[in-house]
Amino acid sequence: KQEVTQIPAALSVPEGENLVLNCSFTDSAIYNLQWFRQDPGKGLTSLLLIQSSQREQTSGRLNASLDKSSGRSTLYIAASQPGDSATYLCAVRGGYQKVTFGTGTKLQVIP
């Protein structure tokens, strides 16, 4: 059974700081990994999707990396802004296309 862990559960940083969010998974036989942000009371917004054959994806100030062999992905946010405050979730698609989410990292960027 796939287990997905996100550490830390919560993170508070000053505006302008670069930061890294972590996602670990137990079964390395995955098809892809997707990063989302979730604002309070709202649905999930897709940030980046990394296919199993890829090592990283970039979108603006965001960079996501994937190391299948070690069961890890990181989301790097450059020059953080207060608008980046949200909960960040990773989701792994594994065998039989089954999707498993992590519990998320709640990020607060302090002005």
Added chain:
Amino acid sequence: EAGVAQSPRYKIIEKRQSVAFWCNPISGHATLYWYQQILGQGPKLLIQFQNNGVVDDSQLPKDRFSAERLKGVDSTLKIQPAKLEDSAVYLCASSLAGSYEQYFGPGTRLTVT
């Protein structure tokens, strides 16, 4: 392009009552997902459809939950009878077949009293 639509946005019911949620995916998206998200947790997949066929419903409590996608487009998730522990946000998502990049609706917040 219109996003994933869900209704209602909020629902309050008493335990043992029944409730239904509706989802309309992005046009052309063959894959549709229902998730349950309990406060403070990540979403848990309840059921995944490919067109109108079920791909995975291993975590759907089938004694009380049911879902259908009759024409391969919109979908309904039903709970009957509801329990207190069903209080959660129910999220619907869709993706193109083969791409698997999921797009989520705003969710339905269910409170069972």
